[in-house]
Amino acid sequence: MDLALIFKYINIILREAWQRKFLCLFGFSLISYVVLVMGIFWPSKFETSATIFADNQNILKPLLSNQAAQSSVQNQTKVVREMMHSPRILKKAVENIYGLDSFESAEELGQKINNLRAKVKVKGVGANYIKVSYSDANPTETYRVINGVIDLFIKASSDEQRSESREAFLFIDNQVKQYKDQLVLAEERLKDFKAYNFDGRNSDVDTSISRLRGQIEELKISLDEDKTTIVAILKQLENESEYSSQKFKANVYGDRLNQLESQRNSLLLTYTDEYPDVVSLTYQIEDIKNTINEAAEKKRAADSSSKKTINDEGAVLNPLYQELRSRLSLIRTDTKAKEKRLIALGKLKENEYARRKRIAERGAEEAELTRDYTVTKRIYEDMLERKEKARLSMTLNIEGQGVTYRIQEPALPPLNPIGLRFLHFVVLGPFIGLFSVIGLIILCVILDRKVRFPEKLLDLNVPVLAVIPHVSTTFTQRVVRTDIITCFVLSVLIMAAYIGLAFASKVGLI
């Protein structure tokens, strides 16, 4: 909307207003007086407020770090509101302020409490600052109510906190005692268990078993060896006769014969058969051959007659045989001993196995006992720590060092009413009257579909020949002047009456 159009509208509005000047004046005065009358009957409202400080940043906190359990301060405003609006505090406040017997029925008391709840406003105004405000028609009552409610709240909150922390301490203390008993019991059990457990550890048994196994294996190998040796010796003994035979002799002669023959052969390389040494050797050879044959005869004869007598001619004790017999005997004795040992070791192994089983069985029991003990111990220690924290918190609260509420800024008796006051109505009345009338005219101009702008005629497809300007004659000017004076006088009278009425109301004449 451009400026020209705005001016055009202003012009139209002024013209309409002038046309209905007396109606407008009447409307203006009616609305102004209505506002004034409203102001006369408008109830005054007094408000007072106090600021509560939720003190959780006490001097001990940094010193204690996390040791003392602090009350949560995350939403102090909510806590304060809940507490202040609790029927307990409000009821007490109402009783304190108005007296116990001032209410005839319980409904009346309930209504008063609800009324108080609606009027007591709690608002967070900073990290730990909470503003409590109360508004009422009576300034004295406003002051009394806010002080009463805040005093009750502070007292109740500190009592509550003290009793709370004391209860917490007692509870934890009791728990600590219970856990201590449990811990002692668990300890006893574990001790008993350990006192009656001789089997040692699992690893000991394992070592022992493996050692035994090794020994058994070795023993078994050794026995096998011995058995093989026995068989070999027996076989050897079978081949060896108890006594040394003619074969021995034959063997001796055979060697001599071979020796002589090689000697003769070497001589024959150089000499003929007639050489004396060769002849000699030939004889010797012949001789030995004969001897060998004799020995062979004798042996055959001996073999055929199975039994040989010790005292047999040429029979002597065979040393090898003797040796073998003695060795066999030794090995047999040794084997016997080893077998005995093997049995013993087997028994030991069985024992170890049994021991291991026992250890495994008792291990589960021990683990259970240990677990019991460890868990109980941990809880007990934790509880002990908590108990100390609770004790500190309790002490802090008793000493007044916990989260406390204190009045940062006390409530003042309200001197001036808040909100719209009579003076506001007196001042606003004429303005509201004026703007309402202007607004109504604007509304009329907008809603009324009568043609007020010649431009509108252009839509009709009929030529607009002329727009005749408004003509004011001297007479009309005089009439206008008279009207202006009349309007002015009327306005002055209306306003004088208005101010008079306002003044009369203010000084209490009305």
Added chain:
Amino acid sequence: MNGSNDKNTNIVSVKVSALEKKSAVENEISQMGEVDRFSDLELLKLKIVNGGMQSAKTLNTFRELRTQLLKKSQKKNFVCMVTSICHGGGASYIATNLAAVFALDRTKTSMLIDANLYSPSLGELIIGDASAGITDYLSDSSLNIKDVVYATGIPRLRVIPIGENSEGAAEYFSSEKMRQFIDETRSRYADRYIFIDSPPVTESSEARILTEIADMVVLVVPHGEVTQEQIEAAIQVIGEDKLTGLVYNN
């Protein structure tokens, strides 16, 4: 607005005309046959444009209107009916001033016929006693045209008042005599322009009858009095062939 002003003007005019009558009687005695002219002040009081007026805006507007009407009639003389959409719409004011602005031209004369039965107002222009008017002429065969034409305080402007016999005016206006009267009046002088101050076209049957007689019709739209639909209805009643145009009256 202009309606109320017109009323105010009427009141003043009565007083003025009383004075005028007094002086007219005196003049009549001294100068029979001569007609006094309105002074500038009197014209201003009557809200009639004149060459010597200070507010040139209004005068120029009417001059412009005159030019437009002449252009439409192709410089021939015409019978122009001025009507409004509602009572007090300012048709009389526009008709009077149109007649006055035509009469400003020394080569032209204008005649104003008061056909506004419901609020006749042209009597104030007449200096002296105006006994008979158009209705009397139409109903009484003994009357001559000359008997009902009156000189005014404005040079070259003649007025025919409504007269005393306004009952059954619709019938008179639709009579042959009326047609003859108009024709005669128009044809007597080639430079005579006739203006009929008519009642609102949508509210009276007379206006519709007069539309038939007139060569052209000027429809006055008063400020803030009528809706667009009312204007459209009035245009319909007049008919587009007769309607020359609209005049917006502030």
